[in-house]
Amino acid sequence: MAKKSDKKVLRGRAGRMQGGRGSGRATKGAVRLWGRHAVVAAMENPERSINRIWATHEMMDELKAEGIEPAADVRVEYAQGPDLARLVSRDAPHQNIVIECDPLPELFLKDVLDGDPAAPVVMLDHVTDPHNVGAIMRSAAAFGAACIVTQDRHAPPESGVLAKSASGALETLPWVRVVNLARALDELAEAGYWRIGLDGDGEVTLGEALPTGPVALVLGAEGDGLRFNIGQHCDQIARLPIESAVESLNVSNAAAIALYAANMRAHYRPE
Incomplete structure (x- = not known):
């Protein structure tokens, strides 16, 4: 994971523009997940391909202390709670972390x-x-x-x-x-x-x-x-x-x- 100084903190309109506003909808073909349990489970699932993470510095530091870190090619963008709230469904408890990922592989x-x-x-x-x-x-x-x-x-x-x-x-x-x-x-x-x-x-x-x-x-x-x-x-x-x-x-x-x-x-x- 890159150092904090290498990541741009997204606030206000800038965060909304880059992250996409609204109802928990991700970019086409992707899935947006939030909440600590859901996100950590996705990060630890070898079948899940994660493309982007939005989170507070505190949350990423907490996960790192527990040995949970994203792959080197995953884009991490730091943001404050109000901006994270704009990435998820209204009133959804994002718990300071949101990810965008590919759907899980099809099973028969x-x-x-x-x-x-x-x-x-x-x-x-x-x-x-x-x-x-x-x-x-x-x-x-x-x-x-x-x-x-x-x-x-x-x-x-x-x-x-x-x-x-x-x-x-x-x-x-x-x-x-x-x-x-x-x-x-x-x-x-x-x-x-x-x-x-x-x-x-x-x-x-x-x-x-x-x-x-x-x-x-x-x-x-x-x-x-x-x-x-x-x-x-x-x-x-x-x-x-x-x-x-x-x-x-x-x-x-x-x-x-x-x-x-x-x-x-x-x-x-x-x-």
Whole structure:
């Protein structure tokens, strides 16, 4: 990393002009991420190509003290907090560091199904809120999921909001984007996965539906739930046993509970 004196501090209009103002949008084809956990995870991910870093001197010094430094060819521009705020979504907690990077390499389902058979696959059917997808990623990483699967056209792209919600999991959890979820479910069946769709009207509870072998957990969109065609490609529709006073759970909460249950079934079965 170059010395501080070699970097120009960007303030006011100059910072806005060089960095791009606005809503967290990066230059064409790139992704803009912010927040300490998300950025450090990206910097430590060998699959992530970082093009530019905006940060305060204090933040870069803090990272350097922890042994975290950008590659020599990464452009680092020092700025103050107010100028960094103009690079991200309104009111986003940038925590004094913002990066612009290339999207992660494309993954295919077959690339991630040859690992631990006890690791569940999480499939999201038209879940579009980046906060929810990021939170689900965080839970999936915490409970050892094999990957998350979404549809190309009906899921949020990589973004600062999603990465911040995922708290680093975007860089560690494989994310497979497919054209057709039904075909992906067929591929999972061929690989030996028991496909469980989660729905409040399921005839059995998730605990009753969980198998002893590989499992895919399929969750539907906020409000609408699983689409009929996707439910038809599941082996079983199960519900979470919640109290009748509560109509439903947020999809990210439901995912966390389902992942915990799958983890317990896979690793802590009674003798």
